[in-house]
Amino acid sequence: xxxxxxxxxxxxxxxxxxxxxxxxxxxxxxxxxxxxxxxxxxxxxxxxxxxxxxxxxxxxxxxxxxxxxxxxxxxxxxxxxxxxxxxxxxxxxxxxxxxxxxxxxxxxxxxxxxxxxxxxxxxxxxxxxxxxxxxxxxxxxxxxxxxxxxxxxxxxxxxxxxxxxxxxxxxxxxxxxxxxxxxxxxxxxxxxxxxxxxxxxxxxxxxxxxxxxxxxxxxxxxxxxxxxxxxxxxxxxxxxxxxxxxxxxxxxxxxxxxxxxxxxxxxxxxxxxxxxxxxxxxxxxxxxxxxxxxxxxxxxxxxxxxxxxxxxxxxxxxxxxxxxxxxxxxxxxxxxx
Amino acid sequence: xxxxxxxxxxxxxxxxxxxxxxxxxxxxxxxxxxxxxxxxxxxxxxxxxxxxxxxxxxxxxxxxxxxxxxxxxxxxxxxxxxxxxxxxxxxxxxxxxxxxxxxxxxxxxxxxxxxxxxxxxxxxxxxxxxxxxxxxxxxxxxxxxxxxxxxxxxxxxxxxxxxxxxxxxxxxxxxxxxxxxxxxxxxxxxxxxxxxxxxxxxxxxxxxxxxxxxxxxxxxxxxxxxxxxxxxxxxxxxxxxxxxxxxxxxxxxxxxxxxxxxxxxxxxxxxxxxxxxxxxxxxxxxxxxxxxxxxxxxxxxxxxxxxxxxxxxxxxxxxxxxxxxxxxxxxxxxxxxxxxxxxxxxxxxxxxxxxxxxxxxxx
Numbered sequence: 001x002x003x004x005x006x007x008x009x010x011x012x013x014x015x016x017x018x019x020x021x022x023x024x025x026x027x028x029x030x031x032x033x034x035x036x037x038x039x040x041x042x043x044x045x046x047x048x049x050x051x052x053x054x055x056x057x058x059x060x061x062x063x064x065x066x067x068x069x070x071x072x073x074x075x076x077x078x079x080x081x082x083x084x085x086x087x088x089x090x091x092x093x094x095x096x097x098x099x100x101x102x103x104x105x106x107x108x109x110x111x112x113x114x115x116x117x118x119x120x121x122x123x124x125x126x127x128x129x130x131x132x133x134x135x136x137x138x139x140x141x142x143x144x145x146x147x148x149x150x151x152x153x154x155x156x157x158x159x160x161x162x163x164x165x166x167x168x169x170x171x172x173x174x175x176x177x178x179x180x181x182x183x184x185x186x187x188x189x190x191x192x193x194x195x196x197x198x199x200x201x202x203x204x205x206x207x208x209x210x211x212x213x214x215x216x217x218x219x220x221x222x223x224x225x226x227x228x229x230x231x232x233x234x235x236x237x238x239x240x241x242x243x244x245x246x247x248x249x250x251x252x253x254x255x256x257x258x259x260x261x262x263x264x265x266x267x268x269x270x271x272x273x274x275x276x277x278x279x280x281x282x283x284x285x286x287x288x289x290x291x292x293x294x295x296x297x298x299x300x301x302x303x304x305x306x307x308x309x310x311x312x313x314x315x316x317x318x319x320x321x322x323x324x325x326x327x328x329x330x331x332x333x334x335x336x337x
Numbered sequence: 338x339x340x341x342x343x344x345x346x347x348x349x350x351x352x353x354x355x356x357x358x359x360x361x362x363x364x365x366x367x368x369x370x371x372x373x374x375x376x377x378x379x380x381x382x383x384x385x386x387x388x389x390x391x392x393x394x395x396x397x398x399x400x401x402x403x404x405x406x407x408x409x410x411x412x413x414x415x416x417x418x419x420x421x422x423x424x425x426x427x428x429x430x431x432x433x434x435x436x437x438x439x440x441x442x443x444x445x446x447x448x449x450x451x452x453x454x455x456x457x458x459x460x461x462x463x464x465x466x467x468x469x470x471x472x473x474x475x476x477x478x479x480x481x482x483x484x485x486x487x488x489x490x491x492x493x494x495x496x497x498x499x500x501x502x503x504x505x506x507x508x509x510x511x512x513x514x515x516x517x518x519x520x521x522x523x524x525x526x527x528x529x530x531x532x533x534x535x536x537x538x539x540x541x542x543x544x545x546x547x548x549x550x551x552x553x554x555x556x557x558x559x560x561x562x563x564x565x566x567x568x569x570x571x572x573x574x575x576x577x578x579x580x581x582x583x584x585x586x587x588x589x590x591x592x593x594x595x596x597x598x599x600x601x602x603x604x605x606x607x608x609x610x611x612x613x614x615x616x617x618x619x620x621x622x623x624x625x626x627x628x629x630x631x632x633x634x635x636x637x638x639x640x641x642x643x644x645x646x647x648x649x650x651x652x653x654x655x656x657x658x659x660x661x662x663x664x665x666x667x668x669x670x671x672x673x674x675x676x677x678x679x680x681x682x683x684x685x686x687x688x689x690x691x692x693x694x695x696x697x698x699x700x
Contacts, residue, residue, distance in 0.1 A: 002679040005447050015678050246347075261456065262430075262688060264383075314700065319350035319562045321385020323698040329677030 013223025013269075014328030037236075038158050039083040039220065040148065051086030051148035053077060058141050060335040062109065064183040066175070066194030070112035072271060072337060073142040075199050076222065078120040082201040083218045083274065085156035085208060086148030088120060093127040094143035099134040109140065120199035122146065154208060160216035161237035165305040166283040168276040170203060170296035171196070172249040173226050176337070177268035178257050189260065193253050198272030203295040207276055210289035214282030219275045222337060224328040227266040229275060230303075230313050231327045237277075240312040243303035243325070267328050269337060277305065344561030345384075353566040354389055360573040361393040368576050369395045369525055370569060371661050373515060374532035375402030375689025376560050382698035384562040394573065397661035398694075400514045400617060401532055403479040404431045404687035405659055408615045410647040411478070411507045412437035417642040418474050418505065419450040424640070425468060426452045427461035428476040429483075434686045438648040458483075458490035458504075465494065465502035474636045477506040481538040484508040484625055485599040488606035491627070491634045503636035506627050509612050511535050512543055513623035518660060519551045526661070528554040528572035530565070533587050538603075540595025541585045548581045559587035606631055615683060616656025655682035658691050665695040672696065 001023050009016040021037070040053035057073040074091065081088040093113065097106065117124050175196040182189050200220065208215055217237070221229035226248075234241045250265045258265050272295065278286045283301060290296035306314070313325040361368065372378055378398045381387060387396060400406050416437050419426045426442060433442040433452060446452040451471075455461050458475050465473035477487045487504055494502040511532060518524055531544055536557045544555040554575035558568030568586045575581060585591050603625070612624025627635040653675070654668040665671045665684070675681040677696060684690040 003444075005444070007443060007447050009443075009678065015676075019678070315385075317384045317562070318345035319347055319384055319386075319389070319566070321388050321562075322700060323382060323385040323388070324700050326697050329697075 012328055014228055016329070018327070039080040040086065042084055042086075049150045051081050051084045051150070052145070053080040054143065054145040055080060056141060056143045057337060058138070058335050059180060059337050060138060061180070061183055062105070062139055064180045064195055066179050067197040068109055068112050069140060069142055070109035071116035072197050073144045074113050074116035074120065074122070075197050075271060076337060077144040077146040078122060078199045078201055079220045079274070081146050081148035082204040083156070083220050084148070085152070085154050085204070085218065086150055087205065088122045088146050088148045088201050090125045091117065091122050091144055091146045093124055095127070095129045096137050096141040097129065097131045098137045098139050099131060101139050106140065116199065120201055152208060154213060154215070156215060156218050158217055158219060158233055158236035161233055161239050161241070161277040161305050162216060163239060163305050163307055164280050165216055165277045166280050166301050167230070167241065167243070167303040167305070168278055168283070168287055168290060169226070169249065169300055169302045170200075170274055170290055171272075171298040172251045172254065173221070173270055173273060174250060174254040174258060174265035174268035176271040177225070178254050181261070182257060189257055191253050191257055193251070193257065196270055196272035198295055200272065200274050200295060203274065203290065203293045206289055206293050207286055211278055211282050211286040214279040215276060215286065216279065217277035221270050221273055221275055223269050225265070225267040225269060226275065227264070227313070227325045228328045231311070231325065233275070233277065234313050235311040238308065238310040239305045240307040240309040240314065241303055242306040242314045242316060244316050245318045247300055247302045249298055249300050266325065271337065280304070344563045346563065349563055350389075350566060353563065353570055357394070357566065357570045357573055358391050360570060360577055361391055364393045364577055367393055367395050368527045368573065369397055370528040370530060370572050371397050371399045371518070371526045372530040373399040373401040373511070374535065375405070375687065376533070377530055377558070377565065378402065378691055378694050379689050380560050380562065380565060382694035384565070385698070386562065386565055388700070390569065394569065396569075398658070398691040399518065399661055400614060400659045401480070401511075402684070402687050402689040402691070403483070403509070404435060405655065405683040405690050406509060406614045406616070407435070407478050407507055407683065408613045408647070409438055409649055410644065411505075412441070413647055414637070414642070414644045415442060415476055415505060416440050416445055417644045418636060418640060419445045419452055421472070421640060421642055423471050424451070425464060425471050425473045426450065426476065427455045427464055427473055428452065429456075429478075430454045431687045431689075432476050432478065434680060435683050436650065436680060436686070438645055458487045459493065462490050462494050462497070462499060462502050465499050466497065469501060472501050472503060472640060474503045474505055474640065477504040477508055480509055480511060480532070480535045481599070481603065482534045484607065485538065485602045488602045491606050491631055492602075494634060495631070500633065503634055503639055504627065505636040506607070506625065507612070508607065508625040509614065510609070510623055510625060511539060512547060513620050514614055514617060515547055516551065517617060517620050519547065519553055521660065524660060524662060526553060527576045528556070530568050530572065531555050531557040533557065533559050533564075533590065536587070536591045536595070538596050538599045540593050541583050541591055542593045543595070544583045548583050552581045554581045555583045557583070557585045557587050557591050559590065614659075616659040650681045653682040655684045658684050665692040668692070
């Protein structure tokens with residue numbers, strides 16, 4: 001650890017988060033090494049496999065265009081399970097409420113959670129509620145944990161990318177991060193950017209049905225954005241990935257807001273996007289299936305696995321130049337999810 | 338017009354690159370062009386422009402990253418103010434990670450100091466209005482691009498009768514450091530890609546002495562990839578023809594006389610002063626200080642604090658890098674002792690810093 005105190009950047013999902021995990025949390029709590037860190041743990045149980053994951057939500061503001069902390073908390077955990085190839089089944093909800101929170105706000109959040117759970121076909125089966133004195137938390141924090149089961153024998157993991165594979169993305173990047181940032185107090189930018197918060201388990205099931213064993217890895221590029229997630233994939237799989245800048249879908253409003261604020265959409269959080277690493281021969285078939293699904297209409301092939309040079313991500317720029325992509329360093333946007 | 342697409346057209350880029358190659362065809366030595374502005378440094382790295390240029394052209398980065406040229410004693414002063422009871426520090430995001438002599442604003446924030454990131458000094462004035470019992474200090478760093486809005490914020494605070502808004506001013510101006518670099522015998526600059534937005538304020542005519550007396554070609558260049566390629570082409574043509582004049586590539590924004598209104602705003606609130614440039618030293622008349630008429634808004638005058646003696650990190654070559662004398666890879670700390678998570682020098686901290694650009698985008 002390069003810092004003796006916890007900094008906001010330790011929660012960014014970028015290099016500082018990795019340092020905290022690899023050097024402190026994982027060695028003390030778990031036997032898994034850094035290359036086994038996937039969105040969900042896959043554990044053997046009674047001769048079968050179970051997927052298990054947990055996530056906490058501290059987004060500020062709690063209501064933003066396109067969603068609120070409630071649907072975010074359900075979709076995030078549903079998606080983490082789905083990225084392991086599992087079918088999400090049950091979810092737990094832990095609520096930490098700040099004294100003084102309007103009941104009406106809580107009601108809206110709970111309704112959003114219930115609707116998101118219904119949309120993703122998962123059941124909320126257990127939970128816990130704590131209230132802390134005013135000022136000791138910020139309105140509401142939510143933890144969700146989830147369990148998923150496998151309907152197939154496929155092995156989907158971050159270490160599965162191989163040279164020659166192509167990278168698929170199911171739509172425009174940066175919507176969630178910019179929607180939250182623009183909604184946050186003190187930013188006088190008017191825009192129609194909405195969070196992309198959505199469940200992806202339906203899309204994943206369809207990609208696996210069509211692609212089968214040709215689907216090598218799935219990841220949802222949340223905190224740290226597409227850049228950080230691809231860097232993790234490149235590290236886990238020990239491969240080099242090359243992206244094509246002209247193929248990256250970004251809404252004009254998002255790229256405009258990013259330009260004003262000095263942000264790069266590649267590093268901005270998404271909550272309804274996935275990256276699929278697919279064998280080249282199945283790419284067109286899987287892309288077609290992605291575009292047929294409501295969650296992947298704007299899907300695109302954004303790059304390929306270009307070699308075995310460990311852990312490198314390169315970008316072919318619009319004018320034909322080449323440059324490296326590194327993981328997010330420090331914090332770009334705290335409390336984005 | 339969709340600017341982000343029109344100015345990134347790969348076909349036009351290929352044409353410009355062919356013309357650049359043609360312009361330096363037969364050139365024996367290497368032409369060294371300096372991009373002065375940090376935004377250029379980032380755009381060049383982000384677009385991978387160096388990988389496209391012929392070997393006869395070398396681009397080096399100059400002293401135009403505002404955070405990078407801010408001396409360590411300023412950071413220490415800001416940290417001392419952050420520790421002052423009842424004070425809110427309002428700043429652009431980059432400043433919070435810059436290491437001072439023994440701390441940083443980020444560390445102070447993690448330990449309880451009230452440090453807020455704002456996107457405009459006017460947000461800081463609003464913060465002062467909402468918190469009348471606190472002293473709100475805006476960290477005024479940057480060139481003529483940011484200084485007019487800071488001047489505007491002081492005028493607005495005055496108009497609204499806000500007495501708890503202060504600016505810790507360390508603004509710097511162009512083109513004085515460019516003249517200083519041209520005069521440096523260790524450095525051979527064959528042309529300047531002059532700043533885009535600074536020039537929109539001060540006007541392209543400001544570079545006339547550099548070209549006329551200094552004999553250095555100057556091209557005011559925009560920030561889009563095609564702007565930069567065209568700027569390089571114009572510089573290459575001047576340098577190979579042995580002429581030195583001021584050209585405006587970024588003519589859709591920059592005029593020879595600049596923005597008179599912004600200049601008046603600057604002159605109303607600020608007076609020219611000597612300024613300390615990190616790595617370069619003191620350059621006479623290259624900074625701005627708050628005029629005594631606006632002293633009530635000057636944090637340095639109104640909020641006395643004890644500031645520790647400045648200490649530069651050992652081994653850090655930021656100074657040489659800011660002068661374009663060494664590249665990040667020549668610094669012994671680069672990527673090992675100095676990374677974006679644990680920066681030693683400001684060139685690694687600022688999103689516009691040369692080392693940050695090389696760390697983030699270098700292949």
